[in-house]
Amino acid sequence: MKKIIVKRFHLLCVLGLLAASGCNTFESEPLEWTLEEDVVNPKDSLASTMKGLYYAVYYSLPSLHNRLSSSYLDAATDDGVPTRDMGGSSSLENYRNGRLSPENIASLDGNAWKNFYTGIRRANLFLEKIKDYPTGPNLTADEKKRMIAETRFLRAYFYFELMKRWGGVPMVGDNVFNYDDDWNIPRSSMKDVKNYILNEVSPDVEGSCYNDLYEAMVTVPTELESIVGRVNKGAVLGFLSHLKLYMASPLYAEKLAEEGETVAEKERWQEAADAAKAVIDLGIYGLHKTSVDDEGVAGTAGFLEFFGDAKTIAGNNEEAIFFKLSGDGTSPESNNSPIGYQRGKCWGYTSPSQNLVDAFLTLDGKRIDDPTSKYPYDPQNPYANRDPRLTYTIFYNGSTWLKRAVETFDGGLDRPYSPGRIATQTGYYLRKFLGLNENRNDNSGFNSIPHNYNIIRYAEILLNYAEALNEMDRAGNSGAHAAVIEDCLIQLRERAGIEVGDDGRYGLPTSYTYEEMQEIIRNERRIELAFEEHRFWDIRRWKIAEDVMNEPVRGVEIVKLPDGSFQYEYVDVRTSTFDKTKMYWYPIPQTEMVGNPELTQNPGWDY
Incomplete structure (x- = not known):
């Protein structure tokens, strides 16, 4: 150190x-x-x-926007790649290609x-x-x-x-x-670190920091504007939900068991469920939505507005629980907008994957390979009748941005043949986090707005609760919490703009196994929280990175035909490697190992 x-x-x-x-x-x-x-x-x-x-x-709170290889941490997963990685050689790509080491870990994760x-x-x-x-x-x-x-x-x-x-x-x-x-x-055990954290922040621990904090609030009164972004009791409860979900998950639970912690699986998930329920029971947080329309139905642009509108992004709203404040600026817009909008000012640094695009639902809430969907998926018209979160998260060919269609077909404005120009690696650019610029008449610039990093938002709490309850049911209460789990998912799908369906289930099946609901919850988490630094850690805590990260990252090649239509061909753009014997945990930086002889290295990294 x-x-x-x-x-x-x-x-x-x-x-x-x-x-x-x-x-x-x-x-x-x-x-x-x-x-x-x-x-x-x-x-x-x-x-x-x-x-x-x-x-x-x-x-010292972590940042989010373009902080690694000018991209996002989740571009080191199956959800994307950094655009300017020069064929897989960027530091972020070391997570994917097996070149992670004690010598380079410091630079890889900032x-x-x-x-x-x-x-x-x-x-x-x-x-x-x-x-x-x-x-x-x-x-x-x-x-x-x-x-x-x-x-x-x-x-x-x-x-x-x-x-x-x-x-x-x-x-x-x-x-x-x-x-x-x-x-x-020397290193303390993970069990000791976890217990220290709980003792410092938990409401039920005498002498913790909890009781001395401001009360949880979502609409900060004018006289208290200076506390926007400061930790309050709601942030603590949100963090405890996040922490206990991780500690109940396979990777961390197995580590704690190795260190002698004897907590039954069902009890771990009960603690995670209770922590999420404590946030919900505050009764002050909710999913941000736009105002209701003439028929009294909530607008479906709330998801987009939450990330891109200056009036809501400041954190003074019902969905933001714990976030890092950011000053006004346009860096995310110029760093992530497709490259054809302003030469030398729009960089499109993040290329979302076809894998992620395929994870987004159809408009009736079904997977694209579900034969029961009333919107059959057509790979030659792939973006029709899809979950609106796809449009709000990813720029695909034909998306609208700054009064024109995004062109990611070969030779298009945003994927040109220009020698030396680096364009999307996958056929996609990242839309999420960019401000609402739609009332501009040209591409001369971007609106300067704050781009706060939402570390914990209410959507995550709903997903935490659903996951913990489903795992509890597997551990001994089969189906006991099905209605509550479904309600959490329905809230997210309703806000997203998924069709309610004749049965009022927003595409959820009427019957399912534990494994099927687990997959539904994990997929909902993937698309709802895309590029918010969840996927990278989720595939590790679930211990599925050894499967996910040994599959290729896919993209799309698009050809514009003489009649103006498009032909789509789906291709592999990156191979991935994940060594399950050591890569679930980071190596300690070599400089720290040399400077502190009391440190012991994580397994597999001693060389």
């Missing part, structure tokens, strides 16, 4: 979040020379520098080990020094208490991010290490 435990550090005061808190005490010397003793000086009666450190802890330990150190430094700051008009006792509680939660969350990648990791407690300290710390 030597690389991240330092005394002289950069507080990133240039961030919008930090700028809001003021940076006047940094003026006497260059920012990168700011000393820790200056940052945490209790003589600063305005406490502005301490608030700067507090916001810097928030900055220095996750370093960054999350940096967040933990910032949190520890803040918690150590805030105790000495007097309360007053600029830092009330209540605000101080809440800041401490939020920081404790964030520290616990950083440990979760480390644990889901590496399993057990070194735990530094409340220590703030400097160069002359002994920071050679």
Whole structure:
């Protein structure tokens, strides 16, 4: 950990979040020379520098948009590939081609080990020094208490991010290490890391951070606008749903069992179900929808609006539970729009796969290979009568963007024959996360809007609940929760715009086995949460990556015929390799292994 435990550090005061808190005490010397003793000086009666450190802890939350190989983590799964990977040689493609190693893992996942330990150190430094700051008009006792509680939660969350990648990791407690300290710390067990997180945040644990947080809220009153994006009790409950679902899943449950935890399978899934139900029972969260139409039916563009409209994306809405704030900008639009819209300004960095496109349902909620669908799938007219989430997630040939049709046919504006131009690798571009620009009359630019990263949203909670209940039923209550499971899925499909059907089931079968419902839930999760950094971890926690990642990634080649129609040919665009003996867990970065002789490497990576 030597690389991240330092005394002289950069507080990133240039961030919008930090700028809001003021940076006047940094003026006497260059920012990168700011000393820790200056940052945490209790003589600063305005406490502005301490608030700067507090916001810097928030900055250590993970980001989402184009953060890896200019693409998304899920482009390292069967859901896509990074467009500009030069034939499979980008760092993100190392997840797919078997070239993952202790030497390159730091760069592959954005220095996750370093960054999350940096967040933990910032949190520890803040918690150590805030105790000495007097309360007053600029830092009330209540605000101080809440800041401490939020920081404790964030520290616990950083440990979760480390644990889901590496399993057990070194735990530094409340220590703030400097160069002359002994920071050679062995790894704790994953069981100990999990229990530490639960003790820090759980509502039923005396002394946890929970009771000192703001109440859960979705519509923040004007006088509290400054708390948008801050951790509240709803975020904690949402995180506990996420955590307990992971801990009940095969990969993590098997690891905990190896470490001596003896919790029955049904009990694990019961805990996960209860955690999701606690969020639902708050009664304040829901799926974001547009206003009702003349017939009183909710509009179906809520899914798109949630990701792309400035009025809702700020997080002050019913679906956002835990998110990282982002300043206004157009980077996701220019990074992901198809390349033909603005030469040198639209890069189309992410190429979703045919595998993912095929996972989207037909308009009546059936799989495309289901012979009972009233909309038979035609591979030569593949996007007709499909789940509207396909249109809201992926640019396909004929999609509309900025007043023209997307052209991903060979030689089209967005897949040209131009030498040296890198275009979609699969015949698709990523639509999700891009702002609503449809009232522009040209392609001269994009609307500047915030692009917050929704770490946990209500749709995930419904999916968590459905999954946990279905697994409980398999473990001993066959069919007991079928109606509740179906209701969770129906809520998602209704919001998406799936047809209700004569039976009111939105395409769900009237009878099914546990395995069939498991597949339905997993597929619903895949399409609803696409490119939100779930698929990458889901196929690992379910322990199906060894199957999924040893299949080719597929795409489409489209030829425009003389009569203006199109001919579609489906092709393999990437091969994938996944070694189940070691690749379910990350290797610890080699620099950390060298710097801390107490560390032990994950199995299979000792070389």
